[in-house]
Amino acid sequence: MIERLECFDQYLVAAGFKNVKIVDIDKFLAGVKEKTGNTCVQFFDATLIAGRDHLRFAALNSLNAFKNKLNISNSLAMESLLYASAQHQIKDALKLLGIKPNSNRVAVLVLAETQNQASSILESVSKLLQGKQDDSVIEFSNEKVDGLKRLFQISELELEAKTEKKDAQKEALLDLIIEHMALLATER
Secondary structure (H helix, E strand, O other): OEEEEHHHOEEEEEEEEEOOOOOOHHHHHHHHHHHHOOOEEEEEEHHHOOOHHHHHHHHHHHHHHHHOOOOOOOOHHHHHHHHHHOOOOHHHHHHHHOOOOOOOOEEEEEEEOOHHHHHHHHHHHHHHHOOEEOHHHHOOOHHHHHHHHHHOOOOHHHHHHHOOOHHHHHHHHHHHHHHHHHHHHHOO
């Protein structure tokens, strides 16, 4: 699904892929750069993505950081990885959420100037990933809860304080993840 981010005049694509086989990350990323040019394309280990909103808020925070000249990195794609992982250091963000040779579930974030460009970039990336597009890999499943709590250092106490209903733990966790991402901007 392609979403228009009106306040930034950009189009956002967040997609998931499974059965991905990337042997050489550097070669893969060079191939992506060759096909996509300067368009913002970022890849994430999908096992720690808390749904489409996680990627959407990372993109919005990144766009806002560049708009206000508060960005850490020189690239919108890298800035989105920093926000998605709530890290200040690129090496830490890559270690936590970046793709690795053993990443077989990959999330892709594309920010483009037109809807056609966003669609075209997703198609190119899809061919390069050699996996099957399956957006369910970015959905926030129960299997991701423990990993996300570790990644964002969210304690049971913090989660309990945020959870109003017993069955709303995932919703509360997503809210806390988004809060941690937003706090990154205030710590700059």
